[in-house]
Amino acid sequence: MIEVNNLSVSYKNKDKHIKAIETVDLSVEEGEICVVIGASGCGKSTLLKVLAGILKGDEGQVLIDGNEVNPKSHRIGFIPQNYGLVKWKSVEENVFLSAKIKDGKKSIDKDFYRRILKELDIDKLVKRYPTQLSGGQMQRVSIARALLLKPNLLLMDEPFSSLDAMIREEVQELFLQVWKEYKVTTLLVTHDIREAIYLGQKIVVLSSTPGKVVEVIDNPLFGKSNVEFNKEFIDMNIRLKNTLKGERIG
Numbered sequence: 001m002i003e004v005n006n007l008s009v010s011y012k013n014k015d016k017h018i019k020a021i022e023t024v025d026l027s028v029e030e031g032e033i034c035v036v037i038g039a040s041g042c043g044k045s046t047l048l049k050v051l052a053g054i055l056k057g058d059e060g061q062v063l064i065d066g067n068e069v070n071p072k073s074h075r076i077g078f079i080p081q082n083y084g085l086v087k088w089k090s091v092e093e094n095v096f097l098s099a100k101i102k103d104g105k106k107s108i109d110k111d112f113y114r115r116i117l118k119e120l121d122i123d124k125l126v127k128r129y130p131t132q133l134s135g136g137q138m139q140r141v142s143i144a145r146a147l148l149l150k151p152n153l154l155l156m157d158e159p160f161s162s163l164d165a166m167i168r169e170e171v172q173e174l175f176l177q178v179w180k181e182y183k184v185t186t187l188l189v190t191h192d193i194r195e196a197i198y199l200g201q202k203i204v205v206l207s208s209t210p211g212k213v214v215e216v217i218d219n220p221l222f223g224k225s226n227v228e229f230n231k232e233f234i235d236m237n238i239r240l241k242n243t244l245k246g247e248r249i250g
């Protein structure tokens with residue numbers, strides 16, 4: 001279980017002090033997918049970086065199963081917004097990277113590796129380097145790397161944003177399939193309302209900067225495809241839109 005208690009984070013640049021997140025409380029149950037949605041600049045990436053152990057908060061704490069977050073001891077798969085690929089390593093080496101660091105190359109589940117690469121449609125790109133890939137392809141390599149690690153906690157920062165509509169739906173579905181098999185606790189950040197409704201068992205809405213939690217929704221529409229014209233979906237869409245709009249104005 002992930003617990004974020006009273007978390008505030010700020011950036012200090014020379015004479016400037018930018019508060020990115022203010023007194024955020026949030027919990028994610030074991031095996032749950034929690035989607036965090038909010039306007040651009042509201043602190044979503046900052047929250048994920050603290051959960052990944054890359055950034056420290058000014059106040060508050062982040063606990064994974066009761067222990068302070070520690071990337072060395074916890075198995076955290078992180079898909080950052082800029083994909084986080086190593087430029088001088090091939091696609092294959094990039095995909096192996098996190099699992100290799102954690103467990104050594106010999107322990108990598110090669111069947112799972114082949115399956116993910118095929119389903120993400122990057123199996124023909126394994127010898128290429130990141131500079132030879134499109135944004136959407138780099139995003140899929142980053143997703144493959146995080147999934148191959150078989151993490152206990154998966155942190156995804158707008159992981160499907162560079163994919164075109166058709167591929168996005170396929171990759172979202174693949175993610176749900178893998179999640180159903182491994183039930184990995186997941187925190188996914190997005191500003192796409194449709195994606196939040198499809199992928200979030202729990203949806204947490206953040207206010208505009210500094211990000212505060214304004215609403216937490218247990219989402220009955222989680223994992224349901226082709227529901228865009230159902231009243232329940234339309235109502236949820238309007239509810240989220242209004243909360244986000246209200247927060248931007250307020």
Ligand SMILES: Nc1ncnc2c1ncn2[C@@H]1O[C@H](COP(=O)(O)OP(=O)(O)OP(=O)(O)O)[C@@H](O)[C@H]1O
Pocket residue numbers: 011012013018019020038039040041042043044045046047081191209
């Ligand atoms: N390194 C930094 N130094 C100073 N300010 C920063 C830094 N990184 C982020 N910020 C500021 O902190 C706030 C939160 O940024 P963050 O990237 O977490 O937002 P976000 O919700 O992920 O945005 P987006 O949806 O556009 O990716 C913003 O006001 C941003 O300008």
